[in-house]
Amino acid sequence: MIAVTLAATLFSFSSARAQQPLRWGADPSGGAPYVFNDPNHPDQYIGYEKEMADALAAAMGRRPEFVPSDWETLVSALGRGSFDVIINGLEPTADRLKQIQFSKPYYIFQLALTVRNSEQQIHSLADCRNRVVGTLGNTAASRLLEKEGVPLRGYADPVAAYRDLELKRIDAVLMDVPAEVFYVSKSKTLKRAGEPFFRGTYNIGLRKGDDALKAEVDAGIDKIIRDGTLEQILRKWNLWNDAQTELQAQIRAGQNVNVANELTSSSFNWREAIWRLARAAVVTVLVAFGSMIIALFLGLPLAVGQSKGPPWLRWLCTIYIEFFRGTPVLVQLLFLYFGLPTIGLAMPGWLTALVGLGLNYAAYESQVYRAALEAIPRGQWEAAYLLGMNPLLAFRRIILPQAFRIALPPMTNDFVSLFKDTSVAYAISVWELATAYRELANASGQFLLLGVAVSLFYLAMSLPMAHLARRLERRLQRREAIQAVEAEIV
């Protein structure tokens, strides 16, 4: 007891307040201009919020410590204690307020609509009723689009959204002004449609109950506003505007800042959530079946090419197979989605996922085919040849049906795992089950119940498959078993 007290005393003496860190979390991936990897020094982070966090920590007499995290799970990571504050352009929405508390605002953001230079018809959000608008998931922009009934596609980072706009996969992008200023001002192909509209605030997120820290943070914000540090930072990043002048004047005057937020996020609705999960399940089924069909059709020629083709073809097939088996499917999907458009081949997300997973699984199925083909005795080929069959006919009529029976169990196995692998399509903004779970759960905090619901959806799809496969196998075996028994009796 004494030792503990002593140690604590020593600790508090040895670590001056200046040494106590301000651990702040944010998502740096695609996070410009908030916080992101410096393109010139990729191991360092830059951004206006990075500079603000540093200034804030200095004002609080603390040492800033940045904890890179993930946008969608920022709130739950804060709750778990991965860091102490969120500084990531976070708006104090009603559902977030149920889980965490917020500091006073430090920035007033607006929303800006972006379209392609060639766009003639879209001048405001009202023109987007029958178009698809991209935005970040679980933001003020996405909630506004939902409320206005505009078809939207959620992205994990702004770069992907703007790129898809350039590639005509979507018709417009609605984004907070900081991101819009950063990306669109540099673009030669995109332009702003109409003036920025809507107002909301960015505040710093804290755990409920961390009241002392909240007071400290609020005082820190006051300080960097009063001494002009924040203004300097915002001007440097081209983010200074009339709204900020207003906000800072109010804060300097010690007024309570209250930005009338016309937008309260709709409260969580289970019926709608299940409906959205069901639609996501349809996408999952479509992608899984489509890619399995590709894998089955492409796997066979790969297997034959690799084992029976001329040397150059063997090499080609082996390179294909080793490439697709040896690199993560996630990387392959990202390449297809973002890489191929640079040579003019832009596919929508679901098709990219379908083709990508198909190409990937073809490599695996080719090995299943190969093993099955090698399991057929050479005498079967010879018997077919001696009956006058050419190699193609012998393969099609004699060898393949036998090999297929051997390949069926491992293929069903692969299909069930393909079902689950469709979740990587999240990375390219395909709204399948895993994406749906992440977004719905993050918006509502209902990780547990939604998790159960999503698992039930997966099971409802994969169990019938496994059952069907078992029945198919048993039927193939039973036909022979029954006859073997009959033969014994006779």
Place this chain on the structure above:
Amino acid sequence: MIRVENLIKQVNGTRILRGVSFAVAPQTVLGVIGASGSGKTTLLRCLNGLERIDGGLIECDSIRLETNLSAHEYARRVKELRRKIGTVFQHLYLFPHLTVLGNIIEAPVHVLRVPRRKAESEASELLNAVGLKEKARRYPESLSGGEQQRVAIARALAMHPALLMFDEPTSALDPKRSAGLRSLLRGFVERGHTMVIVSHSIGFLEGLADNLLYMEGGEVVESGETDQILNSPKDPRTMDFVEQAK
């Protein structure tokens, strides 16, 4: 029917066949006897084109296989040759995914383009002839070894071969079933079939083969009429083999 002259086959530099010559007249049965490793099976595999020959020639009707042919031409002639020769392997190699009937009509329907119905009625006749009429819809796995062999024979006969070749037909049969097979084959010979039967069982060939050919070390030691080979062989090596086999 078929004539073989100075046939040579080598595998990895070792001569398996060292100049084999013989001829089979139409509607006769030649029995090829000899110990394991004497080259009997390799001889059959050369005759039906599964192995390319390295010397000598094979002539069947007007088709000649020689060593100086291009790979393409050799393959073309092998294809023609196979239309004339039916083979029943030691291990049969029935198609396990097809029924008995399916095994028999597969090649007639897909190679000869015989209408399915016609092929099926022909197949029923063949199954009748080999005594398997009732088992047309069964799968090979559910049949006994002897029944499977008769399916293989029917499958070969469905292509109307001029020459039927067997590799060790009695290896999986008990004496009673061997006798049954012998009388079945004798029936086919009486209906005009020509056969080459490789077997180590002299008892099986006695009374079935018109001529016998004794091989040892890839060479023909002695050949002649069955009676003569079995009862008064000229070569002491033949005598030894026949003595032991009896």
